[in-house]
Amino acid sequence: MKYNFLVNIIRKVAYGILKCIFLIRVEGRENIPNAPYIICANHRSYLDPVLIILIFDERVYFMAKSELFKIWWLSPIIRAFGAFPVKRGKSDIGAIRKAIEVVRSNNILGIFPEGKRNRTNEIVLRGEKGVATVIKATGAKVLPVAICGKVRLFGKITVRIGKPLEFTNTDEDNQKIVDTIMQNIKELILKTNNKKKEK
Template identity: 80%
Template sequence: MQYNFFANVVRRLAYFVLKCIFSIRVEGKENIPEAPYIICANHRSYLDPVLIILIFDEPVYFMAKSELFKIWWLSPIIRAFGAFPVKRGKSDIGAIKKAIEIIRNNGILGIFPEGKRNRTNEIVLKGEKGVATVIKATGAKVLPVAICGKIRPFSKITVRIGRIIEFTDKDDDNQEMVDVIMQNVKNLIMNTNK
């Protein structure tokens, strides 16, 4: 699956603008597998999904908080790039079904397991268990991604793409699975697990 002409023009223009504002470096692109897989990344800024969409050549379908789809000008843009709503703070069966459908259709799913932006001094927050449900239902591989650096003008942002994680035992505890994913992301942020 590829972006259409219009989406590619928007992506290239947006990437050019961001490169003028930030110093962006990408590490580990050789670790990107063939679809389907799930990208699991840390989340500190509204720009995080934008960076991933611009860096990955194939479409990434992100779970996004349902409140964003109520913003009249933003909703059509994020929908055009494949985002779909998830209700935070409770089990959203519809969002889980949509995520499973994306993987089964050979797509790339983007999830921020922390469930919200990390505004603390912690390197990463504890991950939510929803991604484990999708992994168990589909057998999807997980690609850990770390977005490092402060999002402010002329700062340096490094996006580190880690090695694929595979879970083969459906009896694994959901929280333990998510903890493994978040530890991999944390290691990438600390630059100890390229």
């Protein structure tokens, strides 16, 4: 689903502003499949969902922590861009059902499997199993996305889009599915680090 005219204008203006603040590079656009599919990305800053919304031309429906929807001025903005609430720290059946509905309606779902921002020195955190439930229920492809670089003035940020993953075995362990996704994201991040060493 495409964004409406007004939201699309806001996206383009916002992306132009961000490109003046950060050196943004996007790699792997050719790997983007036709909807429906699920974007799974690593999560290190508040800028991560914004980058994905601005980079992908079609609307991405994101799970966002429920606390954000209690902020009166922010709630209508993030809803306009396709966000829906999820309660962190426990199994939110309603959010899972909404995610399944999004994919079954031929849309794009965005998830950060880590469940929170990674503030550690680890490359990625262990992913949570909720995304595997959505994958099994919909049979959707998973698009691994790595967001690399530090969010600082004129800092270099690389968004690397990997090749789509398919999980056809519905008997496969949910944690194993998520671990495979996170491993793919980790390899995309390490690819950036290896390029830096070669220079």
